[in-house]
Amino acid sequence: MDTWKGVGRRVVLAHCFFLILTDVFLLSIICVDFNFTIFFGHLHTIFLFWAHKWVDGRR
Incomplete structure (x- = not known):
């Protein structure tokens, strides 16, 4: 499980x-x-934050 x-x-x-x-x-x-680029940047920032939280939560 640790390796996963x-x-x-x-x-x-x-x-x-x-x-x-x-x-x-x-x-x-x-x-x-x-504006489209800014929109994408915001989406990625939210995703990065969420992914980091998710990974920390799985520990």
Whole structure:
């Protein structure tokens, strides 16, 4: 069970890292609709917060 938690934590962290990279990509390359980018940034922030809480709760 301990190893599963370790793997889960790594998966969540990798997912968060991927989302941050996606955000940076959207901001730097596309940047067509600024409000759209801000909206995505907020969604990712909420997701990061929720994922962190969830992982901490599973410990």
